[in-house]
Structures are given as structure tokens and as C-alpha cells.
Amino acid sequence: MFNRTFGYILAAALAAGLGLLAASHFFGRDAGTGAPAFQAVTLLPQTRELPPFNLRQSDGTPLVPGELAGHWTLAFLGFTFCPDVCPMTLAQLAQAQKQWEALPEATRPRVLFVSVDPERDSPAKAGEYAHAFHPDTLAATADVPALEKFATSLGFVFMKVPGKNIGQNPDDYSVDHSANIALLDPQGRLAGLIRPPFDPQAIAADLLRLHAAAEPAP
Structure with missing residues (x-):
């Protein structure tokens, strides 16, 4: 069902890594001071439109591009049988989420957990798992072709x-998958991307800064 060769995985991962390296070179530091522009986030040189996708959320409703509008979103691939990386990452993201809980629900940053193990993870099961870390976390999955399309659009792979x-x-x-976190803008x-190891305080600071910059002036 997961028909992906090692060579394809390696090539895609290498391409994603080179793209991230270029982004880090051009946008990883403030042009005026040379100091890090963000603590955890590496912005891409240019935002990239995602191709159409259709995942299924934990409540059974479709997750399509328009559903992510209006929020900065952190998207992470994983699966509920994951022994270490997934629960650790979701726990760290939950710590970051606590730092922006006071922001208006209509615009506060969100976390999206996408299970790449649809054989064992139904949308409801993925949601139950993700919500155990933080109730605001979105959870979704789909069939393998749809998941592959979504993952590739983020520069991620799984096998x-x-x-x-x-x-x-x-x-x-088991399911091997990219450990990076994708940053989606309010459109x-x-x-951008966030690479491990993850620092919840740094992630929260960066997302609060992005949120403040996106808010209209009073």
C-alpha cells in the first residue's frame, strides 16, 4: 500500500533539505543586524501555494485548503503507534500552544496532526490521540495517495x-516519516519549516510574533 522506494525517499528528502538550507541562508537572519530573525522558524524565500488536498478530520468533516485560512498553522506528520518522535513532538507543541491560548480563537495559531497510517488510524482515533496532548490540536488522515500528495506538497515523505x-x-x-514541522501562513x-530538536518556548515566541505581525493595525 505504501509503495515508495528508498531511492525516492532519499531524493525527496535531499531536495527538501537543500530547499531549507537555501531558506536558512536568505531568511534565517535579520538583514540589518545579522541576528537570528526567528528562534525556531526558518522562513522560505517565498511562500508556496499548496495544491488541492482533501483530508478527513477527526469529526468526519473534510479538511480542505480553505479550512486553514485565517490562522498560522503548524503541520506535523505522524501516527498513533509511533513509539517516541510523535508523542514527544505533540507534547512539545502542546507546551507552545499553552502560550497562545489567550489569543482570539478565530486567529490563534493551530497545530495540525496528520496520521500517515490510515490502516490503523481512523480520523476519530487520530483525533483522540492528538486531543490527549492539547484539545485545540486538529487531526486528520486520508487514503495513502491523498496523504502522499499532501506530504509531498510540504516537502515531507513517509514510508x-x-x-x-x-x-x-x-x-x-512502523511508518518512517519526516520529523520537521511545516509552517502554513494564514492564507x-x-x-517555513521548524526542524528538531524542538524548543516549545522558541516555537511559541516565533508564532506569537508572526501572529502579531499579521494582525491589522488598530
């Missing part, structure tokens, strides 16, 4: 990795 007992137990597998465009 099913069979376990030793896959023949006796079809659920004996739903890819605007």
Missing part, C-alpha cells in the same frame, strides 16, 4: 516499514 512478524501479524509494521501557503 511503511514492515516488522519482523509481518507475515503472522499484519499490524506488525494556507507553505511559509
Whole structure:
């Protein structure tokens, strides 16, 4: 079902890494002072429109590009059987989310957890898992082709990795996936990336700064 070769994964990951390196060179530092412009976020040289996508949210409603409008969004790939990276990342993001809970719900930054394991994670299960870390976290999944399209648009990759007992137990597998976090702007465009290790305070500071800059002047 996850029909992706190692060569494709490596090539896509390398391309994403080179793009991030270029962004870091051009936008990682303030042009006037040379000091870091953001603590955690690396902005891309230019925002990038995402191609149409259609995921399924935990409440059963579709997640389409328009649903992300109006908010800065942090999108992260994972799966509920993930033993370490996913729960750690969601816990760190939950710490950041607490720092902007006082902002208006209509514009406060959001976190989007996308399960890339639709065989075991229904939309409802993905939502239950994500909401255990923070109730504001959005959760979604889809069939593999739709997930691949969405992941590729963010410069991310994922691949099913069979376990030793896959023949006796079809659920004996893991899913390798990109560990970066994608930053989407209030127009739903890819605007930047956050690379591990993650610092919740730095992420919160950057998102609060972005939110303040996007707010209209009184």
C-alpha cells in the first residue's frame, strides 16, 4: 500500500533539505543586524501555494485548503503507534500552544496532526490521540495517495516499514516519516519549516510574533 522506494525517499528528502538550507541562508537572519530573525522558524524565500488536498478530520468533516485560512498553522506528520518522535513532538507543541491560548480563537495559531497510517488510524482515533496532548490540536488522515500528495506538497515523505512478524501479524509494521514541522501562513501557503530538536518556548515566541505581525493595525 505504501509503495515508495528508498531511492525516492532519499531524493525527496535531499531536495527538501537543500530547499531549507537555501531558506536558512536568505531568511534565517535579520538583514540589518545579522541576528537570528526567528528562534525556531526558518522562513522560505517565498511562500508556496499548496495544491488541492482533501483530508478527513477527526469529526468526519473534510479538511480542505480553505479550512486553514485565517490562522498560522503548524503541520506535523505522524501516527498513533509511533513509539517516541510523535508523542514527544505533540507534547512539545502542546507546551507552545499553552502560550497562545489567550489569543482570539478565530486567529490563534493551530497545530495540525496528520496520521500517515490510515490502516490503523481512523480520523476519530487520530483525533483522540492528538486531543490527549492539547484539545485545540486538529487531526486528520486520508487514503495513502491523498496523504502522499499532501506530504509531498510540504516537502515531507513517509514510508511503511514492515516488522519482523509481518507475515503472522499484519499490524506488525512502523511508518518512517519526516520529523520537521511545516509552517502554513494564514492564507494556507507553505511559509517555513521548524526542524528538531524542538524548543516549545522558541516555537511559541516565533508564532506569537508572526501572529502579531499579521494582525491589522488598530
